[in-house]
Amino acid sequence: MPRIMIKGGVWRNTEDEILKAAVMKYGKNQWSRIASLLHRKSAKQCKARWYEWLDPSIKKTEWSREEDEKLLHLAKLMPTQWRTIAPIIGRTAAQCLERYEYLLDQAQKKEEGDDMGDDPRKLKPGEIDPNPETKPARPDPKDMDEDELEMLSEARARLANTQGKKAKRKAREKQLEEARRLAALQKRRELSAAGISIPFEKKPASGFYDTSEEVVDPMAPDFSRLRQQHLDGELHSEKEERDRRKDKQKLKQRKENDVPQAMLQGDQPARKRSKLVLPEPQVTDQELQQVVKLGRASEVAREVLMEAQNVMALTHVDTPLKGGLNTPLHEPDFSGALPNSQAVATPNTVLATPFRSSRSEVSTPSSFATPGQGQGQTGLLKIDLVLEILQQNIGNNRNS
Secondary structure, eight states: OOOOOOOOOOOBHHHHHHHHHHHHHHOSSOHHHHHTTOTTOOHHHHHHHIIIIIOTTOOOSOOOHHHHHHHHHHHHHSTTOHHHHHHHHTSOHHHHHHHHHHHHHHHHHHHHTOOSSOOTTSOOTTOOOSOGGGSOOBOOOSSOOHHHHHHHHHHHHHHHOOSOHHHHHHHHHHHHHHHHHHHHHHHHHHHHHTTOSSTTOOOOOOOSSOOTTOOOOTTSOOTTSOOHHHHHOSOHHHHHHHHHHHHHHHHHHHHHHTOOHHHHHOSOOOOOOOOOOOOOOSSOHHHHHHHHHHHHHHHHHHHHHHHHHHHHHHHTOOOGGGOSOOOOOOOOOOSSSSOOOOOOOOOOSSSOOSOOOHHHHHHSOOTTSOTTSTHHHHHHHHHHHHHHHHHHHHHHHHHO
């Protein structure tokens, strides 16, 4: 049956030191990576151990009377909310809970009159501590187990490596290059000491043709005096500097010759921006006022005519005993406090013709009519005609 490993238990001094070094390297967010260094502890236990015991900001001194009073008062206000109480007092949640239980036990013993020397919260032999993260570490034994020694050596090797894989590879390549350079230097020194200037030099054998009368090309490069910059050619920075000097020289020459800038830019014709010209208005202000007046007069005449027709229809109604449909009336518009006025369209004087229908003559002024004449007088004549008809109808009804 395989051995089952349950993580947890009492913390030892070695584990505490490994945890401190791992937090210094990995920070307080990578608890899974930190727990991989400790074979007997989980990530959650490592985090609890740090925040409950190893954190340098934890206060481990004796409790004062003021702290006890504040603890009892806050426990009464916020019962069982130790995570909220802890930062107010300046202790951890486990310390607050442990101190609160201790104070309750002391008060109970005082009431019962028991001996206050024994602490019932202390573990008895054989019991397992439920919160080992809040207790001091156990000292390391002289003869440590093989598992602990292996864990310690692995943690030491991993924590000692402060560089990543790429940095290690670069350092290794740099070492190899330095070793190669030193080997080549040593080899050249040995060859020069032996009187050999060129390693593996092979002198050409005498050929079939005589080369003593050959003419040497004077333009051929002298390789004995050749340098690296001669092989590389002109650098990009030098080329840019030469072009910059040429541009400055050209600009200076243009200024001296006083060449117009427009000629230098090319044969691009200059466009002159035209002014914004708006067309003249087709309708004058007087015509607009006349349209508004005519619209109002026509609306009044139409409403008076509708009311007159309704009155005439109601006066000539037969007796309701005959039955049948009611007298049809023109329904007035009561949608608002004032009658709705339909907007009169602006007349188009360009398309206006002298011969139009009667509707167009009333609603739209003719282009040949003088303002204040024509349509306005026609509307007034219609109103007078309607009023005369109303008076005649009322007189006939009275006589009958």
